[in-house]
Amino acid sequence: MQIIISSFCVLALLQAPKLTRGEDFGYDGVIGPTHWGERYRECAGKHQSPININVLRVKQVSLPDIAFVGFDDSIDGVHVSNNGHTVLIEVENEPHPRVRGGPLEGDYVFSQMHFHWGDNDTFGSEDKINHRSFPMELHMVFFKEEYNNVKEAVLHPDGLTVLAFFYELDRHQHPAYDDITSALLNVTEPHTTVVMNNPFSFLNILPYDLRRYFTYRGSLTTPPCSEVVIWLDFEQPIRLAHDQIEVFRELKSAHGKITHNFRPIQPIGDRVVFYNIDSNYFSYNEIEDPDDQTPATTKSSRRNHRRNSSFLNTPQGSILVLMLTVLGTLLIKNIYL
Numbered sequence: 001m002q003i004i005i006s007s008f009c010v011l012a013l014l015q016a017p018k019l020t021r022g023e024d025f026g027y028d029g030v031i032g033p034t035h036w037g038e039r040y041r042e043c044a045g046k047h048q049s050p051i052n053i054n055v056l057r058v059k060q061v062s063l064p065d066i067a068f069v070g071f072d073d074s075i076d077g078v079h080v081s082n083n084g085h086t087v088l089i090e091v092e093n094e095p096h097p098r099v100r101g102g103p104l105e106g107d108y109v110f111s112q113m114h115f116h117w118g119d120n121d122t123f124g125s126e127d128k129i130n131h132r133s134f135p136m137e138l139h140m141v142f143f144k145e146e147y148n149n150v151k152e153a154v155l156h157p158d159g160l161t162v163l164a165f166f167y168e169l170d171r172h173q174h175p176a177y178d179d180i181t182s183a184l185l186n187v188t189e190p191h192t193t194v195v196m197n198n199p200f201s202f203l204n205i206l207p208y209d210l211r212r213y214f215t216y217r218g219s220l221t222t223p224p225c226s227e228v229v230i231w232l233d234f235e236q237p238i239r240l241a242h243d244q245i246e247v248f249r250e251l252k253s254a255h256g257k258i259t260h261n262f263r264p265i266q267p268i269g270d271r272v273v274f275y276n277i278d279s280n281y282f283s284y285n286e287i288e289d290p291d292d293q294t295p296a297t298t299k300s301s302r303r304n305h306r307r308n309s310s311f312l313n314t315p316q317g318s319i320l321v322l323m324l325t326v327l328g329t330l331l332i333k334n335i336y337l
């Protein structure tokens with residue numbers, strides 16, 4: 001029941017029992033995004049999402065670490081549904097995964113995740129980075145625990161947090177997405193649901209770097225567009241094969257295939273976007289060359305290496321750092337004395 005109620009509210013009462021409200025918005029024509037404000041006052045608000053993030057205008061910060069609780073659990077009985085607007089993934093197990101830390105005060109409990117995509121791979125994400133669109137975007141929606149459920153949380157300005165992840169094309173299939181895409185084949189019709197065949201882990205479908213993200217205050221990107229969301233947009237995209245993204249475009253609404261379901265960017269107004277970089281993290285540019293032809297095996301070893309750049313935190317790493325520091329000090333002394 002919890003599952004049904006939460007998705008119900010976040011995506012504007014889209015689920016089966018009250019179709020009337022959910023069916024009155026879409027992405028084209030008279031029910032398209034430019035008309036949402038006529039029926040849903042908040043969609044014409046001043047702190048709406050999505051936005052374009054101009055990387056030159058962000059304010060760099062070093063926030064406390066985020067705790068991703070239960071993200072590596074192996075979850076059974078995961079539901080995948082087509083609600084007529086998007087793919088929803090919901091979990092039954094208790095306790096639900098949760099997040100805390102970063103810009104968040106208190107714990108936020110998982111409600112559902114869903115996707116936004118475009119007609120082809122040149123656009124489809126909601127937020128943009130320096131006006132760059134990505135072919136797809138994942139939204140993981142959490143409500144603040146003290147408000148007990150999504151319905152109550154949307155009445156408070158800090159009620160929800162959405163973890164947003166961009167997708168980018170890879171030549172290789174992402175194996176963790178095979179279970180999702182095979183479930184999608186069974187929910188092409190609107191208002192259908194399947195239970196995933198295999199256990200599912202949040203961490204498996206996410207990128208490696210969960211430390212670098214943009215964060216700002218905004219809204220739901222579907223009616224009623226409530227301005228209650230603390231957005232976290234992770235910088236490192238998830239890499240999916242074209243064929244895997246293509247499966248999402250097979251889903252149907254009451255009006256035919258859902259070829260696109262992203263809202264255009266909204267004015268940023270007086271808002272500031274913060275960019276979290278982890279000062280303890282040995283960092284280098286995470287964005288890989290899209291034409292990269294490295295075979296999967298070398299790629300994954302490179303990824304492990306990247307993850308293990310925490311080598312600098314190991315005893316051997318510390319000795320190396322110490323030696324370099326001493327050497328550097330000596331050199332500087334020689335130069336200046």
Ligand SMILES: *[C@@H]1O[C@H](CO)[C@@H](O)[C@H](O)[C@H]1NC(C)=O
Binds near residue numbers: 119120121122
């Ligand atoms: C993607 O779709 C847009 C809009 O339909 C179109 O203008 C553009 O040419 C398409 N791009 C490709 C690579 O198919």
Ligand SMILES: *[C@@H]1O[C@H](CO)[C@@H](O)[C@H](O)[C@H]1NC(C)=O
Binds near residue numbers: 183197
């Ligand atoms: C989808 O349906 C096919 C048969 O049509 C079945 O083999 C497969 O297991 C189903 N997938 C899920 C996730 O239910």
Ligand SMILES: *[C@@H]1O[C@H](CO)[C@@H](O)[C@H](O)[C@H]1NC(C)=O
Binds near residue numbers: 304307308310311313
């Ligand atoms: C990276 O190294 C740390 C110890 O420095 C270790 O705890 C961790 O499991 C390693 N991660 C990977 C992906 O190998």
Ligand SMILES: [Zn+2]
Binds near residue numbers: 114116139
């Ligand atoms: Zn969304």
